Amino acid sequence: MLSTKLQLPSKINLMPETSKVNRLRSIPSVDELLRTPEAAEIAHAAGSKRTLLFAREACDTLRTRMTEDSEGLEAGKEAMMAEAVEILSELWIAMKIDGVRRVINATGVIVHTNLGRSRLSDDAVRAIADAAGYCTLEYDLETGKRGRRGAGAERMVCDLTGAEGAVIVNNCAAAAFLVLTVFSKGREVIVSRGELVEIGGDFRVPDVMAQSGAVMREVGTTNRTKLRDYEAAISPETAMIMRVHPSNYRIIGFTETPRLEDLAELSRNKGVILFEDAGSGAVADLSAFGLGDEPLISRSIADGADLVAFSGDKLLGGPQAGIIAGRAELVEKIRHHPLYRALRVDKMVYAALESTLGPFLRGTQFEEVPTLRMLAAGKNEIHERAEKLVASVVASGAKATLNVIEGESVIGGGSAPGVKPRTALITVDVEGMRATEIESRLRANDPPVIARIEDEKVVVDLRTVDVAEEEELKVAIATLAG
Numbered sequence: 001m002l003s004t005k006l007q008l009p010s011k012i013n014l015m016p017e018t019s020k021v022n023r024l025r026s027i028p029s030v031d032e033l034l035r036t037p038e039a040a041e042i043a044h045a046a047g048s049k050r051t052l053l054f055a056r057e058a059c060d061t062l063r064t065r066m067t068e069d070s071e072g073l074e075a076g077k078e079a080m081m082a083e084a085v086e087i088l089s090e091l092w093i094a095m096k097i098d099g100v101r102r103v104i105n106a107t108g109v110i111v112h113t114n115l116g117r118s119r120l121s122d123d124a125v126r127a128i129a130d131a132a133g134y135c136t137l138e139y140d141l142e143t144g145k146r147g148r149r150g151a152g153a154e155r156m157v158c159d160l161t162g163a164e165g166a167v168i169v170n171n172c173a174a175a176a177f178l179v180l181t182v183f184s185k186g187r188e189v190i191v192s193r194g195e196l197v198e199i200g201g202d203f204r205v206p207d208v209m210a211q212s213g214a215v216m217r218e219v220g221t222t223n224r225t226k227l228r229d230y231e232a233a234i235s236p237e238t239a240m241i242m243r244v245h246p247s248n249y250r251i252i253g254f255t256e257t258p259r260l261e262d263l264a265e266l267s268r269n270k271g272v273i274l275f276e277d278a279g280s281g282a283v284a285d286l287s288a289f290g291l292g293d294e295p296l297i298s299r300s301i302a303d304g305a306d307l308v309a310f311s312g313d314k315l316l317g318g319p320q321a322g323i324i325a326g327r328a329e330l331v332e333k334i335r336h337h338p339l340y341r342a343l344r345v346d347k348m349v350y351a352a353l354e355s356t357l358g359p360f361l362r363g364t365q366f367e368e369v370p371t372l373r374m375l376a377a378g379k380n381e382i383h384e385r386a387e388k389l390v391a392s393v394v395a396s397g398a399k400a401t402l403n404v405i406e407g408e409s410v411i412g413g414g415s416a417p418g419v420k421p422r423t424a425l426i427t428v429d430v431e432g433m434r435a436t437e438i439e440s441r442l443r444a445n446d447p448p449v450i451a452r453i454e455d456e457k458v459v460v461d462l463r464t465v466d467v468a469e470e471e472e473l474k475v476a477i478a479t480l481a482g
Helices: 015-025 030-034 037-046 048-068 077-098 122-131 151-161 172-184 205-212 227-233 260-270 297-302 328-335 338-343 347-362 370-376 379-395 435-443 467-478
Strands: 109-111 165-169 188-192 215-219 238-244 273-279 307-311 322-326 401-408 410-412 422-429 452-454 457-461
Touching (some): 015 048, 048 077, 122 347, 151 165, 151 297, 151 322, 165 172, 172 205, 172 238, 172 273, 172 322, 172 328, 172 338, 215 227, 227 260, 238 260, 260 273, 273 297, 297 307, 322 328, 379 401, 379 467, 435 452, 435 457
Parallel strands (some): 109 410, 188 215, 188 238, 238 273
Antiparallel strands (some): 165 322, 401 422, 452 457
């Protein structure tokens, strides 16, 4: 007699599904998670609304993990709550990491693009704080009436460069775009093929020119462009000759390019504008530090450039800004163009820029402006600081092994790629740790310490570390093996 009892295949097991349902039921609710001490602590710092969003995401994440793969997750309310709290904390930490935080730059890269370019002076920081409240952005204290925005900073630029006028926008790319739009829209701009470069952040000269509405006319070859090439290209459709400093790109060997003063004479004779995009913005003579190839803005103005654009946050050492200096009538035309209003800077940039320009007018820029001070620091000075820091870390009983070796710093910010000032580096070793782990732990410090790895060793360059930060750096290194 045949049995009518249903025989289930041996591979089917209903228990795991039942177990998964039970585990899903043990996931805490959002309200339960918000009542934990950890959530209360996060709410105190992040606010209740943001903590609520974190809690919802934590519970959703835990539910997704459980649905997709419950292996490794313990069942029970208590275990699930602990898991949810851990996810909540991770979300809060990730949020803090994503925000803008102060770091100690121990890389030796002076103008570090990823770390905010130039470090502002103490005076510039105080000026920003003062300007954060009510300030004389567009107010004339003498007349009690409306004043001109940015008049102080613009006057200082003129005094430093010898220009008749100046305007300030939010970066150097914006400055170039504005000049091209105002004077060359629908007309030709002549530029050497050797200057059609791409600078950091996908700033490509041909792209910027196209967006401005200008028609690019290339002349010369990649390595050699003669004055007669420019002269032959000028036509009734030509509005401008544009000269672009190649910044982080160099052509060496069999090269030729006309002198700026020769281009200026040609542009005057032909009735076209000569515009130089000088890039990094060397307002002081930096040739003593190997930066003789960087255009000196006052020299460009003296050599006859009608307009010169340069950065405020690179070799000038100030806040992010694009400065346009040159002939008064051209500057005023820029000032009254509708696009200028969209690109102009705010009150805190003007304040910081004024405080940065002041030392250049006083002749104290190498003492007061951090970027210039770092650039001017000699190897012996940095070596002495390094030896003292190493001795202090050793005296603290730290387990890290430190040595001082010779090395090189970097200018950064797309400036002077071939210039690498000699420096003293501190190598950091911890027994049982790889260089990547040491570097990662320094980044996890509070404040984060950003070092670099060279020849499989973590190295610290004090050129870019302020003296006031050395104690924090010492603590970060001393606690590496803790």
